[in-house]
Amino acid sequence: MSNRTCLFLTLAVLGLGLWGVSAPAADEKSPNDAIDKLAETLQKDPAAAKKQAGELAKMDTDDLMGVLNKRKKGGEGGFGFGPKPTGEMDDSIEKKVESLGDTGNPPLTAAQLAKESADLQKMNQRVAAVALVVAAKPAPKTVGAKTVPAKDLKKWDEFTEMMAKSSQELNRAIQDKDPKAVQAAAKRMDGACKGCHVIWR
Numbered sequence: 001m002s003n004r005t006c007l008f009l010t011l012a013v014l015g016l017g018l019w020g021v022s023a024p025a026a027d028e029k030s031p032n033d034a035i036d037k038l039a040e041t042l043q044k045d046p047a048a049a050k051k052q053a054g055e056l057a058k059m060d061t062d063d064l065m066g067v068l069n070k071r072k073k074g075g076e077g078g079f080g081f082g083p084k085p086t087g088e089m090d091d092s093i094e095k096k097v098e099s100l101g102d103t104g105n106p107p108l109t110a111a112q113l114a115k116e117s118a119d120l121q122k123m124n125q126r127v128a129a130v131a132l133v134v135a136a137k138p139a140p141k142t143v144g145a146k147t148v149p150a151k152d153l154k155k156w157d158e159f160t161e162m163m164a165k166s167s168q169e170l171n172r173a174i175q176d177k178d179p180k181a182v183q184a185a186a187k188r189m190d191g192a193c194k195g196c197h198v199i200w201r
């Protein structure tokens with residue numbers, strides 16, 4: 001089985017294991033809408049999700065990753081975390097994953113985890129959808145004027161797979177209501193984000 005096939009199966013299993021994201025807007029104008037639509041497809045029909053992700057792969061990486069960036073007041077920008085824009089710097093999936101996985105912080109309390117559970121699942125399913133699109137993108141050979149060293153190119157798929165696997169772990173940890181496991185999975189996820197960014201961002 002190729003790495004890609006293996007990664008896809010991981011994502012497919014993950015998709016089936018997660019529960020619903022609320023229905024996205026019918027139009028697909030923004031990357032946010034496209035990713036929500038993919039997240040929804042991913043849990044119902046992994047083969048269709050793979051096809052959909054292939055079509056989204058021509059999206060600029062900048063636009064794609066932007067869904068994980070800060071949400072702005074008025075609903076512009078990335079998804080943010082939770083239902084309401086806060087206007088704070090940390091209102092992004094990126095910062096939420098970072099703080100959840102920071103072992104310098106105590107893990108969430110059981111009560112916090114219960115309260116955030118639905119929002120965490122939604123966040124996680126969006127990350128899984130982004131990973132599926134990233135998996136359909138070839139590793140960029142250059143970053144600006146810089147050439148990516150040949151030995152680093154294979155890390156694109158490695159970090160993408162780590163992103164997908166950590167998402168699977170996070171899903172399980174949330175379902176198990178296990179704050180320590182949530183922290184561990186988020187730490188791995190953050191490591192995948194940062195590992196790839198060191199080379200490509």
Ligand code: HEC
Pocket residue numbers: 061062063065066067068069070093094095097127134156157159160163189190192193194196197200201
């Ligand atoms: C396989 C590689 C890869 C992985 C894994 C990855 N990223 Fe990225 N990310 C990129 C690249 C490449 C860029 C730069 C895009 C550009 O500016 O063209 C980027 C840019 C970003 C940006 C800035 C987008 C913007 O608004 O311009 C955010 C936010 C981001 N990533 C969040 C994340 C988070 C959160 C994760 C993990 C859950 C993650 N990324 C995992 C490759 C990756």
